[in-house]
Every structure is written in C-alpha cells, then in structure tokens.
Amino acid sequence: MVKAKKGLFTHNSHFFIDLWRRWLHFLREFRVLTNSGELDERVKFLVNALGLCAQPFDCWLVLRGIKTLVVRMREHERNALLVAGFLAQHPGVKRVFYPGLETHPQHELAKKQQRSFGGMVSFELEGGIEDVNRVLGGTRLFALAESLGGVESLIEHPATMSHASMESEQRASAGITDTVIRLSVGIEDGEDLIADLRQALC
Structure with missing residues (x-):
C-alpha cells in the first residue's frame, strides 16, 4: 500500500x-x-x-x-424515523443514533448534506450484555443478521458481529459500546416493527 x-x-x-x-x-x-x-x-x-x-x-x-429504489427508500426512511422516535422515548434505551431525529447532535449538518436520513438506526441499551442478548433473541420481525440494507428488517450486535475484528478500545473510541444495537429498518409495516421492538425491550 x-x-x-x-x-x-x-x-x-x-x-x-x-x-x-x-x-x-x-x-x-x-x-x-x-x-x-x-x-x-x-x-x-x-x-x-x-x-x-x-x-x-x-x-x-x-x-x-x-425501478423500485425510490419507493423502497421512502419506506426505509419513513419506518426508520418512526422506529428511532419510539426508541428515543423508551426508558430502556440510553441513546439513539439517527441523524433524522432533531435531538441528534449532527441533525442540522445532515439536513444540509442530504435530502433524507436512510434506514439505519443504532441505539444504546440501559443495562448490560444480558439485556442486549435478551433483545437480540426476542425480536420476531427483526432477523438477527449482519447483511444490512435489504427490504427485511435486521438487528445486529456490532461488538460481537460486524465490528468484532476491532479492538475494544477502537470500538469504544468510535462510540460502539457493548450495549449498542444496530438496526437495518426494512419496509414492513412501521407499527408492526415498533410493536416487535416494544415486546423485545420489555
């Protein structure tokens, strides 16, 4: 190189x-x-x-x-905003990482740089790894997988899946703690996705 x-x-x-x-x-x-x-x-x-x-x-x-990209992206983004808004109000969630939320520190910058905010949502749970495992194993619509960006909603744990090859110090400096969960929000019914997360977070 x-x-x-x-x-x-x-x-x-x-x-x-x-x-x-x-x-x-x-x-x-x-x-x-x-x-x-x-x-x-x-x-x-x-x-x-x-x-x-x-x-x-x-x-x-x-x-x-x-041919259907615009329609699919519209649903990805609409559902992601619904899911992010729900998570931001949930008492079991410490932080939500989604630039479409007005509370995101780079929301204004994102508005200047792009027309929409995509379908990826990350959030940090209150609690520990046991709580993370409970949520990951408790969803019914969100499938546990790393291959993000399809029409089906996926859930993953970056610290042990997509970013497992990084040293723990590197992950921490990037804001990827052991209690961060990442969602690829699909095009299913948004209220169904929220209901799935609600029951998994109980």
Whole structure:
C-alpha cells in the first residue's frame, strides 16, 4: 500500500475500490477513485484493455431493482424515523443514533448534506450484555443478521458481529459500546416493527 501525496484519502492508499451491494437487492456497482495522475492513466489503460463491465445478469438485476429504489427508500426512511422516535422515548434505551431525529447532535449538518436520513438506526441499551442478548433473541420481525440494507428488517450486535475484528478500545473510541444495537429498518409495516421492538425491550 502506497502513501497518498494529497489529502483526498485518509487511509494511505491511492485508490479505493468499493463493492456496493446494499440498497439494490445486493446488486453490484464498482467505483474506482484515485488522486494520482500516473495511477489514473494505468487504471484507464487496464479498464480499456481488460474491460470493466458487469455481467449481463448483474446488469439486469440493477435495471430491475432500480425501478423500485425510490419507493423502497421512502419506506426505509419513513419506518426508520418512526422506529428511532419510539426508541428515543423508551426508558430502556440510553441513546439513539439517527441523524433524522432533531435531538441528534449532527441533525442540522445532515439536513444540509442530504435530502433524507436512510434506514439505519443504532441505539444504546440501559443495562448490560444480558439485556442486549435478551433483545437480540426476542425480536420476531427483526432477523438477527449482519447483511444490512435489504427490504427485511435486521438487528445486529456490532461488538460481537460486524465490528468484532476491532479492538475494544477502537470500538469504544468510535462510540460502539457493548450495549449498542444496530438496526437495518426494512419496509414492513412501521407499527408492526415498533410493536416487535416494544415486546423485545420489555
């Protein structure tokens, strides 16, 4: 890995290749970013020589999924705001992390940068790991899984799942305590999702 000469990247690499498969039914989009003219020319040559195009089936999946993307995102966001609002009022919840809430410290910044706030909600429970396990095992609509961003609602425990490879000190500095739970809010009925969380939090 080579150091970047200018400040476009913060992780000491000239380019970043991102495989994005979340909101489009696990569809694929490849992006290449570079801040080096020489490397940029090399990448352009390789793309021209070897090709950088998706397979026909992947393209068909993108075309199929993108037709309903706006409608699905609207439901994701509407449900996420409902769920975040419910969690913010629940006595068993210490903090809610969702920029769509006016109480979020970066709500005003988020409003300037984006038109909506997405379908991801995280919250910190009062109590300990036993309470976390009870909630994770108590939901009926929220499935326990890491693959976030689909139409089905998912629940996960970052400290032992998605962020388990991080050192505990790193997680703590990022605000990921052992009692943080992350939700990928799907497009099911919003009131049903709230009812599911309510009974799991009891």
